[in-house]
Amino acid sequence: MDTTFQVYDTTLRDGAQQEGLSLSVQDKLAIAGHLDELGVGFIEGGWPGAIPKDTEFFRRAATELNLKQAVLTAFGATRKAGVAVHDDPQVQALIDSLAPAITLVAKSDIRHVERALRTTAEENLAMVTETVHHLREQGRRVFLDAEHFFDGYAFDRGYALEVVRAAAQAGAEAIVLCDTNGGMLPPQIADIVHDVRTESGAALGIHCHNDTGCAVANSLAAVDAGVIQVQGTLNGYGERTGNADLVTVLADLELKLGRRVLPEGRIQDITRIAHAVNEIANVSPYQRQPYVGASAFAHKAGLHASAIKVDPDLYQHIDPAAVGNDMRMLVSDMAGRASIELKGKELGFDLSSDRELLGEVTGRVKHLEARGYTFEAADASFSLLLTEAVHGARPVFCEVESWRVITEFRGATGEAVCEATVKLTAGGNRVVATAEGNGPVSALDRVLRQALLPVYPELDRMKLTDFKVRILDGQSATDAVTRVLVETTGAGSVWQTVGVGPNMIEASWQALLESFVYGLSSMGVASRV
Ligand SMILES: CC(=O)SCCNC(=O)CCNC(=O)[C@H](O)C(C)(C)COP(=O)(O)OP(=O)(O)OC[C@H]1O[C@@H](n2cnc3c(N)ncnc32)[C@H](O)[C@@H]1OP(=O)(O)O
Numbered sequence: 001m002d003t004t005f006q007v008y009d010t011t012l013r014d015g016a017q018q019e020g021l022s023l024s025v026q027d028k029l030a031i032a033g034h035l036d037e038l039g040v041g042f043i044e045g046g047w048p049g050a051i052p053k054d055t056e057f058f059r060r061a062a063t064e065l066n067l068k069q070a071v072l073t074a075f076g077a078t079r080k081a082g083v084a085v086h087d088d089p090q091v092q093a094l095i096d097s098l099a100p101a102i103t104l105v106a107k108s109d110i111r112h113v114e115r116a117l118r119t120t121a122e123e124n125l126a127m128v129t130e131t132v133h134h135l136r137e138q139g140r141r142v143f144l145d146a147e148h149f150f151d152g153y154a155f156d157r158g159y160a161l162e163v164v165r166a167a168a169q170a171g172a173e174a175i176v177l178c179d180t181n182g183g184m185l186p187p188q189i190a191d192i193v194h195d196v197r198t199e200s201g202a203a204l205g206i207h208c209h210n211d212t213g214c215a216v217a218n219s220l221a222a223v224d225a226g227v228i229q230v231q232g233t234l235n236g237y238g239e240r241t242g243n244a245d246l247v248t249v250l251a252d253l254e255l256k257l258g259r260r261v262l263p264e265g266r267i268q269d270i271t272r273i274a275h276a277v278n279e280i281a282n283v284s285p286y287q288r289q290p291y292v293g294a295s296a297f298a299h300k301a302g303l304h305a306s307a308i309k310v311d312p313d314l315y316q317h318i319d320p321a322a323v324g325n326d327m328r329m330l331v332s333d334m335a336g337r338a339s340i341e342l343k344g345k346e347l348g349f350d351l352s353s354d355r356e357l358l359g360e361v362t363g364r365v366k367h368l369e370a371r372g373y374t375f376e377a378a379d380a381s382f383s384l385l386l387t388e389a390v391h392g393a394r395p396v397f398c399e400v401e402s403w404r405v406i407t408e409f410r411g412a413t414g415e416a417v418c419e420a421t422v423k424l425t426a427g428g429n430r431v432v433a434t435a436e437g438n439g440p441v442s443a444l445d446r447v448l449r450q451a452l453l454p455v456y457p458e459l460d461r462m463k464l465t466d467f468k469v470r471i472l473d474g475q476s477a478t479d480a481v482t483r484v485l486v487e488t489t490g491a492g493s494v495w496q497t498v499g500v501g502p503n504m505i506e507a508s509w510q511a512l513l514e515s516f517v518y519g520l521s522s523m524g525v526a527s528r529v
């Protein structure tokens with residue numbers, strides 16, 4: 001591992017500046033634990049003294065966080081203009097945080113000095129020098145985030161360089177050049193970093209925002225130009241369009257550029273950790289996130305699958321296992337025989353020797369998809385389709401005679417209630433059951449359970465966890481139809497089924513019944529019709 005290179009995470013500070021993200025102290029402690037496990041060098045915990053939650057985070061971190069790898073870092077501003085550094089309560093709060101490293105944000109664009117700080121060029125330099133010096137005297141490691149550096153450099157190169165030199169001379173360990181507005185492109189970053197290194201001789205870092213969609217590329221350009229620290233956030237959280245996604249930056253550095261910036265083997269944990277942090281932050285995972293997204297190694301096109309069958313490397317830039325991710329086959333109307341064979345293997349069917357069957361299943365999938373089905377989001381329905389193709393029939397757990405749903409508006413309560421009735425045979429008996437629900441799907445779910453539970457008590461272990469409805473365009477190959485996707489959770493797994501029909505209730509019924517059939521058969525329950 002290259003110990004001279006610093007991986008600096010700011011998920012808990014700049015990442016928390018993302019719209020809609022709100023991390024509790026407990027969340028921050030948990031995320032810090034994951035970051036340490038990943039092996040980053042620095043964890044910026046927040047701004048003590050400015051944000052009460054962050055002050056509390058540092059207080060608790062001192063006793064509750066047992067970091068093995070990372071150095072906890074507090075973030076804050078240089079002293080205020082016209083205030084002695086010893087008298088600035090914000091600077092004192094940084095010291096009181098007990099963080100061994102402190103990152104100061106400072107203005108390096110003269111327009112910000114004059115218009116935002118409303119002070120002089122000289123006073124800003126004094127604010128930088130005195131604050132860095134004061135914190136160094138307190139025995140802290142100090143970094144300086146040079147805010148708006150690239151815009152400031154373009155406007156007044158001389159002043160931007162003066163800020164860098166002032167911080168370096170006062171004892172800052174690295175001066176981090178920030179593309180605060182995120183408007184730069186890689187060639188500009190490369191040229192400016194190169195020039196600042198040559199002119200100042202200071203150790204530099206990079207902090208990029210993603211407003212041009214280039215935060216990762218800009219960070220890599222800066223690394224190539226010689227910065228010794230890269231800042232970013234997990235999953236690219238951050239102000240506006242976010243920060244450089246540290247997940248991508250680290251995977252690029254380790255796997256593409258051969259830079260060993262994490263402890264040995266940790267890059268293989270990055271998918272798990274990126275997802276765990278999404279869970280804690282309550283952020284929906286980005287399916288197409290490079291390296292770690294659910295779609296990062298998901299293959300849909302038939303031609304891709306046919307080459308992957310020969311060698312997965314033919315259609316993958318790395319082995320997904322290198323980042324702890326998995327290859328997945330998607331079955332759709334774009335599938336060919338190879339896609340069906342590989343997906344079948346994933347689901348436990350060996351279809352390799354039956355070219356004719358593969359052709360039949362491929363044709364059936366294409367036909368059903370043209371009618372509105374989608375199997376890439378409904379593995380359980382596809383598995384039942386394969387069972388039928390291989391064994392001649394799918395499992396049957398009951399014989400349905402009829403079902404019906406009515407919706408009743410009750411004036412007394414102002415509510416619309418759905419009532420479902422089903423007539424079926426299970427366990428050798430004809431059952432007629434009725435149940436109510438606040439919508440047609442919940443009424444159908446309840447009535448099916450009511451009718452089947454005496455015969456299949458295992459149904460109690462399954463529950464409907466998600467439900468999506470889509471009305472498909474009437475101008476496509478068929479008339480308008482409704483597609484329903486149902487997600488069911490039970491017995492330690494989650495499965496999805498699809499139903500398609502001219503109306504929403506019929507499509508829901510199909511998807512629900514398939515979810516029950518798949519659930520029971522995957523639990524190994526014997527049919528007792
Ligand atoms: C680029 C970045 O993302 S940096 C991180 C930004 N993060 C945050 O702003 C989140 C936390 N911020 C806060 O809680 C508040 O904004 C605080 C506590 C920092 C300041 O709040 P307030 O004192 O109410 O001031 P307000 O936000 O209106 O203005 C900021 C003040 O800091 C001063 N300031 C701004 N940057 C700096 C700096 N680098 N060094 C010193 N002072 C600075 C401004 O001049 C202004 O001073 P003034 O109050 O004398 O006019």
Ligand SMILES: CC(=O)C(=O)O
Nearest residue numbers: 105145147148178180
């Ligand atoms: C410091 C910081 O977050 C920025 O300049 O973007």
